[in-house]
Amino acid sequence: MAERVAQVKRDTLETQIQVKINLDGSGQSAFETGVPFLDHMLDQVARHGMVDLDIQAKGDLHIDAHHTVEDIGITLGQAFAQAIGDKKGIRRYGHAYVPLDEALSRVVIDFSGRPGLEFHAEFGRAMIGGFDVDLFIEFFQGFVNHANVTLHIDCIRGRNSHHIAETIFKAFGRALRMAMEADERMQGILPSTKGAL
Secondary structure (H helix, E strand, C coil): CCCCEEEEEEECCCEEEEEEEECCCCCCEEEECCCHHHHHHHHHHHHHHCCEEEEEEEECCCCCCHHHHHHHHHHHHHHHHHHHCCCCCECCEEEEEEEECCEEEEEEEECCCCCEEEEECCCCCCEECCEECCHHHHHHHHHHHHHCCEEEEEEEECCCHHHHHHHHHHHHHHHHHHHHCECHHHCCCCCCCCCCC
């Protein structure tokens, strides 16, 4: 399998984002986004997805974090789409259940070539350490729209909002890892009866 790396930049009047990614990394990460809780969540994706991830972002945080979080999701999705290549030989589907104390979340992903998001998580409070929980769905919507994946996220149970968020991002990383893995029985084969993803 060819080296699966990408570097993507996104510059708008609201944000300047740069993402470097290695899908076959060792979970190394570096973040400078100005949104500390998002950095913490992205670190879970890198570590549990075994993806090397470097994200640098400058945004209009004097307004709020909305544009920065959404645009990081968009740029990360673009980087995944570029790095995954033609998808030949990958598993395509991935899923993971992750618990953290009382919280349990399930994430299922399909590198389908079609964007689709089902996000079902209820948070007991509006903010986690200064992070607006409404922005989770903005991040994931940006990601799926530009990675062209179908993504189902379900928090099955949980009371602590931090725990809920962490289980979602850890499960997201593990589901990504499974879906991107090489399937020895599918070498050189596209995992689709349509012949296109």
